[in-house]
Amino acid sequence: MRDFSVMTDHPILSVRGLSIARDGKALLGVDHLDLDGPGPTIILGPNGAGKSLLLRCLHGLITPDRGTVTQGGQTLTDQVRAGQAMVFQRPVLLRRSVAGNLDFVLRRRGLSRAARKTECEGLLAQGGLEDKARQSARSLSGGEAQRLAILRALACKPSVLFLDEPTSALDPQATQEIEQMVLRASDQGLRVVMVTHDIGQARRLARDVVMMHGGRVVEQGLAAQMFAAPENGMIRRFLSGGLMV
Ligand SMILES: Nc1ncnc2c1ncn2[C@@H]1O[C@H](COP(=O)(O)OP(=O)(O)OP(=O)(O)O)[C@@H](O)[C@H]1O
Ligand SMILES: [Mg+2]
Incomplete structure (x- = not known):
């Protein structure tokens, strides 16, 4: 930043x-x-x-x-x-998994697969969504989705x-x-x-x-x-x- x-x-x-x-x-x-x-x-x-x-x-x-x-x-x-x-x-x-939503953005930044995985895990932890990574984003609760x-x-x-x-x-x-x-x-x-x-x-x-x-x-x-x-x-x-x- x-x-x-x-x-x-x-x-x-x-x-x-x-x-x-x-x-x-x-x-x-x-x-x-x-x-x-x-x-x-x-x-x-x-x-x-x-x-x-x-x-x-x-x-x-x-x-x-x-x-x-x-x-x-x-x-x-x-x-x-x-x-x-x-x-x-x-x-x-996006109509993707929780991790897929993050990966979409991380790809646009041109990060390697390994870097995307590390960053995705860090972000999921930051939002308390570690155990939702594979879940469809559309099935999240309102608070989780936000x-x-x-x-x-x-x-x-x-x-x-x-x-x-x-x-x-x-x-x-x-x-x-x-x-x-x-x-x-x-x-x-x-x-x-x-x-x-x-x-x-x-x-x-x-x-x-x-x-x-x-x-x-x-x-x-x-x-x-x-x-x-x-x-x-x-x-x-x-x-x-x-x-x-
Ligand atoms: N495209 C538009 N055409 C006509 N009027 C509009 C348009 N967009 C906004 N307005 C009007 O502009 C005023 C301000 O709208 P705005 O959405 O910025 O309010 P707000 O402070 O965000 O309100 P809220 O707390 O309800 O979200 C409102 O009276 C709204 O009806
Ligand atoms: Mg408003």
């Missing part, structure tokens, strides 16, 4: 003048956003706030009407995007990992397992940017928070400060559960 601390003096991800509108309605308007520091960054906000749209722009899945996204000062070329991975709310898996989706993303050796509400369909135990994987990856130097509307999850995971509402970033800062003393009254209402969409 790349060590951003020695890379450049550019923020890891930068957004400038970003806007998306449909049918004359502004959906996203983010004028200036820099994500620097080690993360995890949590993008937090109520339903319809524009969290997924922003994440998709950061990953280059959506081309905005206006504005730019850069990573380490570079525009999102295919090469830059190849260093990003994304995990969605519903796990995206753990495999994260392992597939990690198998790409990305420098940035985006996650869009990866636990919203999971029970508390499965959620905790995913959160531990995310924190471990972050501790190991992977830059994590994760969307959630779950304030408890944001409190557990975030080093810094981007708070969104109505397609805009309404506050950004270190989690410890924002949760202790939000500057904005609307955020206070959201954090206390009183903000309706």
Whole structure:
């Protein structure tokens, strides 16, 4: 994994003048956003706030009407995007075995058979799926499938990992397992940017928070400060559960 601390003096991800509108309605308007520091960054906000749209722009899945996204000062070329991975709310898996899903990604990295076997075993252990290697990925439980989706993303050796509400369909135990994987990856130097509307999850995971509402970033800062003393009254209402969409 790349060590951003020695890379450049550019923020890891930068957004400038970003806007998306449909049918004359502004959906996203983010004028200036820099994500620097080690993360995890949590993008937090109520339903319809524009969290997924922003994440998709950061990953280059959506081309905005206006504005730019850069990573380490570079525009999102295919090469830059190849260093990003994304995990969605519903796990995206191949109709293969659990190990086959990982091997597919490891092959694309051009690893030898022996190297793929070693790396696959390491990944399976990381996700607690050692005894599921030969099982069909489609027969996994929701939590196991999401753990495999994260392992597939990690198998790409990305420098940035985006996650869009990866636990919203999971029970508390499965959620905790995913959160531990995310924190471990972050501790190991992977830059994590994760969307959630779950304030408890944001409190557990975030080093810094981007708070969104109505397609805009309404506050950004270190989690410890924002949760202790939000500057904005609307955020206070959201954090206390009183903000309706
Ligand atoms: N392709 C599209 N065409 C029209 N409107 C869209 C499109 N994509 C998103 N929107 C609208 O943009 C707004 C923001 O959507 P987005 O999916 O980013 O919200 P979100 O914060 O991720 O919400 P949630 O927590 O429910 O996932 C919503 O009002 C949504 O209906
Ligand atoms: Mg969303």
